[in-house]
Amino acid sequence: MSHSDLYVEVDRSAYTNALAKASPVTKTFFSISALIICVSALSLHSFIVPIIIFITCSFLTLTIAKVKLHLYLDLFLYPTFMVTLSCIFLALFFGSGDSLIQIPLPWTTWTIYKGGISTAINTFFSVEGSLSCLFFLVLTTSITDLSLILKRIHVPTVLVELSLLIYRYIFMFMEISHQMSTAQKLRLGGRGWLKKIRDTALLVGNLFIRTLEQGERVFVAMNARGYDGNIYVLEDFPKPKKTILATIVLFDIFLIIMIFLTTNIGVIAYAV
């Protein structure tokens, strides 16, 4: 789906998924702790643990929170593409120590190191695992709930409210630009390369003005309901259940133990 559709779908998922009403404290705690462990696993050379994290988060996202697979895969598309490219380069050109293959080239010898391949594999799974943690959080928790968490961990109120407003503005921008772009197309604008550039320029220029105007009206409307500079969010989620929090802590401990047990298992070590 298109870039802006993705934004809309992620936002929508945050409100319509099966875990939407669960405590954001629980979801954030799980997601961030798993993320930290996943990233640490990279420097401790374990790729098994990121795989475990990936499977767990995906299970939670797709089966428990019932997020659409289509959306989940779309979110992974570009990052996976990028990390695959990077890991191929890592595997082929980086590393030191034991070599796997040595290919003679006219000007030099191209050595592929076991360490490079190992790093590539660890990096790939670490990234995918981290992404799954992040996507779990983003797809199940709404921006307003997240803002409450941020406030609780004492992120400056100004930053939090700014993010909330910017978030809202992004959607306003997209809506207005979509309307204007459709209106242009219906009047057969945008045919021919030069024309397309000119029409886009007109659109962008007008877009800023329109969004500014609407933002102004929204601000006036907020003032009319007593806005005093602080965005108060209604907390309508339950307190986190102690049993679930305990489960998460146990899971994290399990993961940490697994890191140390599976460290330095290289695929190459078994193959050769």
Add this chain to the structure above:
Amino acid sequence: MLFKVDNLTHQYSDGTLAINNLSLTFDKGERIAMLGTNGSGKTTLLNHFNGILKPTSGTIYFEDKPLEYNTKALLNLRKRVGFVFQDPNDQLFAPTVKQDVAFGPLNLGYPQEQVTKLVNEALTIVGMNEYIDKPPHFLSGGQKKRVALAGILAMQPEVIIMDEPTSSLDPIATSDILHLLLKLNKEKGITLVLATHDVDIVPLFANKLYILNKGKIVSEGTPKTSFSNTELIRKVNLRSPRIAHLFEVLKKENNLPITDELPLTISEARKEILRLIDQAVKEAKKEQTQY
């Protein structure tokens, strides 16, 4: 008097004189309609009632005290005088209906539990309870208008000002909103001020009508008296309600003996038609007996 506007003039920064030496008063519990074409100054006038705009000259009095424009005074004013904007998209900004309706009460500093209660009550009044967790952009125009109204009702205002409440609403939605407003006025005594250019809804709702033209009041009175002045209505580029127009034509072109105050609603029209038929029948009988 609940509200008094004294020699109000408002000039925008681009030089447009939106309101030109306008004065009016209205009392608690009244249902006031401001009628006028686009650009007559309706929205500008309404924006003065809850302090969105400040007069260039002149004073607004609320409960016989002039309005103060510091933050605290404005907050107090807006608690009691709610404003529903013409475009609900300008007003609905929160991610869910519940969060949006809660915005007003939360700003007034009420505790979370009371806010939840007020939100549920307000949504019940407008009949939008089942949409409580939905994002506003999933709703239709009429539903958005109802949620916007709920957002104001949750603040428990004494006065509700609505700018073009029925624009972009289908007939059923229009009727629903009007019934809702009338109910609020009757059961809770909420004063209503509506700005509109929809001539046909005015007689159904208002007991006081102001007609605006180019920033001035050109007519003040009840809908019945105001709409009987058909020349004025046309001069300011408005039209009469369909029913009034029909009877005006019958009076002028067909010389039917219609009352001076033209009927404005279907029930009034029905009464008048039956009266005319009755009269005609009586006169026919008289003629018969004469010959």
